[in-house]
Amino acid sequence: xxxxxxxxxxxxxxxxxxxxxxxxxxxxxxxxxxxxxxxxxxxxxxxxxxxxxxxxxxxxxxxxxxxxxxxxxxxxxxxxxxxxxxxxxxxxxxxxxxxxxxxxxxxxxxxxxxxxxxxxxxxxxxxxxxxxxxxxxxxxxxxx
Amino acid sequence: xxxxxxxxxxxxxxxxxxxxxxxxxxxxxxxxxxxxxxxxxxxxxxxxxxxxxxxxxxxxxxxxxxxxxxxxxxxxxxxxxxxxxxxxxxxxxxxxxxxxxxxxxxxxxxxxxxxxxxxxxxxxxxxxxxxxxxxxxxxxxxxx
DNA sequence: ATTAAATAGGACAAAAATATCCGATTTACA
DNA sequence: TGTAAATCGGATATTTTTGTCCTATTTAAT
Numbered sequence: 001x002x003x004x005x006x007x008x009x010x011x012x013x014x015x016x017x018x019x020x021x022x023x024x025x026x027x028x029x030x031x032x033x034x035x036x037x038x039x040x041x042x043x044x045x046x047x048x049x050x051x052x053x054x055x056x057x058x059x060x061x062x063x064x065x066x067x068x069x070x071x072x073x074x075x076x077x078x079x080x081x082x083x084x085x086x087x088x089x090x091x092x093x094x095x096x097x098x099x100x101x102x103x104x105x106x107x108x109x110x111x112x113x114x115x116x117x118x119x120x121x122x123x124x125x126x127x128x129x130x131x132x133x134x135x136x137x138x139x140x141x142x143x144x
Numbered sequence: 145x146x147x148x149x150x151x152x153x154x155x156x157x158x159x160x161x162x163x164x165x166x167x168x169x170x171x172x173x174x175x176x177x178x179x180x181x182x183x184x185x186x187x188x189x190x191x192x193x194x195x196x197x198x199x200x201x202x203x204x205x206x207x208x209x210x211x212x213x214x215x216x217x218x219x220x221x222x223x224x225x226x227x228x229x230x231x232x233x234x235x236x237x238x239x240x241x242x243x244x245x246x247x248x249x250x251x252x253x254x255x256x257x258x259x260x261x262x263x264x265x266x267x268x269x270x271x272x273x274x275x276x277x278x279x280x281x282x283x284x285x286x287x288x
Numbered sequence: 289a290t291t292a293a294a295t296a297g298g299a300c301a302a303a304a305a306t307a308t309c310c311g312a313t314t315t316a317c318a
Numbered sequence: 319t320g321t322a323a324a325t326c327g328g329a330t331a332t333t334t335t336t337g338t339c340c341t342a343t344t345t346a347a348t
Contacts, residue, residue, distance in 0.1 A: 001145070001233065004336065007240035014251055027294065041337050047296065060345025061293045077252070089145065096151035099288060107158055107275040107284045108221070111266050119259050131251040140251045144243045148306065171324065185307050191326065204315025205323045 006084040009045045010131075011035040011142050013080050016055055017067045017132040025064040036143040045084065052083040072129035081123055090120045150228040153189045155179040155286050157224050160199055161211045161276040169208040180287040189228065196227040216273035225267055234264045 002010070012031050019026045028046060032039040046065060050057040054075060055065045067075070081089065093100030094112035102109070134140035146154070156175050163170045172190060176183040190209060194201040198219060199209045211219070225233065237244030238256035246253070278284035 001238055002240075004240065007238075010252075011239055029294095038337055040339075043295075044297090044337090050295090057295065058345085059295045059343075061291090062346060063294045063344080065295090094145060094151075095155055095286075096146075096148065097285075097287065100285075104288065105284050106286065107278050108154075108270065109284065111270060115259070115263050115266055118262055122255050122259055126252065126255060134251050140249050140253065141241075141244075142239075142250065144241060144248070173324095182307055184309075187325075188307090188327090194325090201325065202315085203313075203325045205321090206316055207314080207324045209325090 001089070002081065003085050005041070005045050006081055008035065008037040008042055009049055009084045010077065010080050011037065012042060012046060012065075013049065013054060013067065013075075013128060014131050014135065015142055016065045017072050017128050018135050020066045020068065020072075021132065021136060025058060025062075025066045027064045031065065034142065049080070049083060052079075054080055054083055067128070069129075072132060073127050075128040076124050077126040077128070077131070078120070078123035080128075090116050145233070146225065147229050149185070149189050150225055152179065152181040152186055153193060153228045154221065154224050155181065156186060156190060156209075157193065157198060157211070157219075157272060158275050158279060159286055160209045161216050161272050162279050164210045164212065164216075165276065165280060169202060169206075169210045171208045175209065178286065193224070193227060196223075198224055198227055211272070213273075216276060217271050219272040220268050221270040221272070221275070222264070222267035224272075234260050 012035055015031055015034050016026055028043050029039060031037075031046070032042045035042075046055065046057065049055045050065070055067050057063070057065050093106050094108050094116075095106045097106050100106045100109055131140075135142065156179055159175055159179050160170055172187050173183060175181075175190070176186045179186075190199065190201065193199045194209075199211050201207070201209050237250050238252050238260075239250045241250050244250045244253055275284075279286065
C-alpha cells in the first residue's frame, strides 16, 4: 500500500508527536530505535518531512525533531503520505493506464473509484493527534 | 496499489478472456501489443498465471493463451492478484509492523481494517467475466 | 574559544522490481 | 520429416527503492 519510506515516515511522525505532547524534542537515534527503523534511512525521510513542514527540526546539541500541538490537529495522515509517496494511491488508474477516467475507463475503474475515495477520505480525516492519543494511553503500538 | 507485474497480469487476463469469448486463442505478442506492456516481461507473468491455472497455455505453432468460459465466472480479481502479488494488500499492517492485530494494533489498525476489507470484498466479488463484458461492448478499455 | 551532540546532505552500496535476451522445447502443418 | 511459430525457462541488464557511510554544518554548554 505505502512505500517503506512512507511507513517509516508515518511511524516517525507519530512517535515525534507523542513525545512532543510531553514537551520532549527527540533525536533521530531515539526515533529509529522506538519505531524500529534503519537509522540513516530514517534520517533521509525526516529531512523530507522537515522540508515539507510536517515536523520541525532543530540542529546542533540538544537538537532533534518535534511537532507542535496545534499542528497535530491540522496535520492529516494524507499530508504525510503526500509528502513521501505523492498522490499515487488516490490518483492514477488501478491497472496502470496512463489516462483512465469516466469517459474512457479501465475494466475496474468504477470499483476502484469507490475504494480509493474511501481511502482518501480516511487519510484526510485522520489527524496526527488522533493517531497519537491511542499511543499515549497505551492502546496502540509502534513496534512489537 | 498493485505492482506493475500485477497490473499487466490483470490486463492480460482480461484481454485473453475477451478473445476467448470469441473462441480465439491469443499469442504473447498480440497480448502485449493490445494491453501495451513489455513483451518479455509479460511472458514471465503469463508463465506465472499459467502455473497458477489462471490461464491455459498451449505451446507450439498455433499455440497461445486462453481462458475457458466457465473459468471466467469462477476466477475472481483476487485470484489474479493473489497469484502475482500475494496477499500483502489485505494482510499485513498498513504501517509495516511485523505483528499488528486487534490485540496489539498500530495507530491506524482499525481504520485500515475497514479499507482493506472493502478492497478484499471488491476483489473477491469481481469475476473475470464481469471485467470482460464491459470490454466486449466497448464500455471499457485496456490501453490509452 | 572549544567541544560534544545533533541534523543536513552528498556519494555510495545493496536489494528488489522491472525488463531484455536467447536458446530449448513443443506443436501443427506442408 | 522438416520447418515455422509459439511458449518455457535460465541468464543477464536496467531502474527504482531501500539502506549505509562519511563529512559538513549548526548549536548549546562549558
